[in-house]
Amino acid sequence: MAVRVQEADFDIAAEMAAMTAGRPGIGAVVSFTGLVRGEAGGEPISGMTLEHWPGVTERALAAIEAEARARWPLEDVLIIHRHGALAPGDRIVLVLTASAHRQAAFAAAEFLMDYLKTRAPFWKKESTPDGGRWVDAREADAAAAARWQDAPARGGAGQ
């Protein structure tokens, strides 16, 4: 179990090195990094504030990680999610999945992101020229999360 909710930035290379060191069974590592974009809906964004629910957020991330581990043969998983004030280009979230083969690592990383979008208690407020604006949940994210509910786990063929 590796789940961290923090204000600080993270170092993807250091996290990946720590995850894979001394683990000869790992043949594939997939990462997802989410960044604050500089615009949304055609409007410039000068920053973003991420609110979360301390304690409950960590438990939600741990539950999402446990579900990924139950679905795919993963050697390791890491979720780091930042909160607080962020600027365009800043990293928001890191998901790392390690497996013997690439399919499990890819599928689990996508699953984790889809569930993070809809099941982890974070709320985003963007700063725009017109003031602050809470980011609405997206129908597309709900649909992306829903597709896992009747999807069987994919296997571990390939690298």
Next chain:
Amino acid sequence: MAVRVQEADFDIAAEMAAMTAGRPGIGAVVSFTGLVRGEAGGEPISGMTLEHWPGVTERALAAIEAEARARWPLEDVLIIHRHGALAPGDRIVLVLTASAHRQAAFAAAEFLMDYLKTRAPFWKKESTPDGGRWVDAREADAAAAARWQDAPARGGAGQ
């Protein structure tokens, strides 16, 4: 176009920082890192040698990258593939995909890996206690590559 075939190792954090610097449209970066595993089929592996076809390999990777860019709205793509002698735990390949939203970045990274497995002129020889052994192409990899041939590109909803 960013395709590199090299003996040297690579630094994923440096490559990702170079890719995303000054690109406010990037909201999602997916990486795939392939590592030399320490065992295969239950047997220990003491190393791997990657043979390639200089010149032709680079053109094959560039063609694979161009196909990914034609299929998905990507802000940037990087493929680094090593050749020569590698030890267990060493990095073999890096694929980075950057997009406004996560779906395109994930789909393109999976596509690139499936095509790299079957359409880039590399050949792997593993060192085992019984001597060297050329790695056979996998039926599962051919099937994974084939699934893209009639799959429509997925869109760019979500992060």
Next chain:
Amino acid sequence: MKLVYFAWVRERIGTASEEVSTGARTVAELVEDLRRRSPGHALAFADISALRVAVDEEVSDFSAPIEGAREVAFFPPMTGG
């Protein structure tokens, strides 16, 4: 009972948490009570289809019973990742 608010619910009500005494038996009845507390509460709870609720830190729905609950949280749909 402790009430906890996040994001624009917190902003509209003007506080991140408050203690209330209520005779409400369900979340929906609690919302009816809360709407009368202040104009900010009325605005926050104007459209409950835009809200989500958690009872004792478990996501629930508005018909859920709250008898014996220590804490009820209200917030917009989550937008992590």
Next chain:
Amino acid sequence: MKLVYFAWVRERIGTASEEVSTGARTVAELVEDLRRRSPGHALAFADISALRVAVDEEVSDFSAPIEGAREVAFFPPMTGG
């Protein structure tokens, strides 16, 4: 015509490339010629279903014509990534 070999094809034949003169009109006819060149060649080309071929650096099949080709490459299926 230049012939180029990779992986176990190269190892069985014992060289990474060689020049040959051939009257073969297709890859398949070239393979028939090559099988007679040495025991190593015979071993390398024993089962062409295990082999892939490229004519002038383009992946082709064994029925492809080779008239005018500068280079033919033989190798096992690729295993990149």
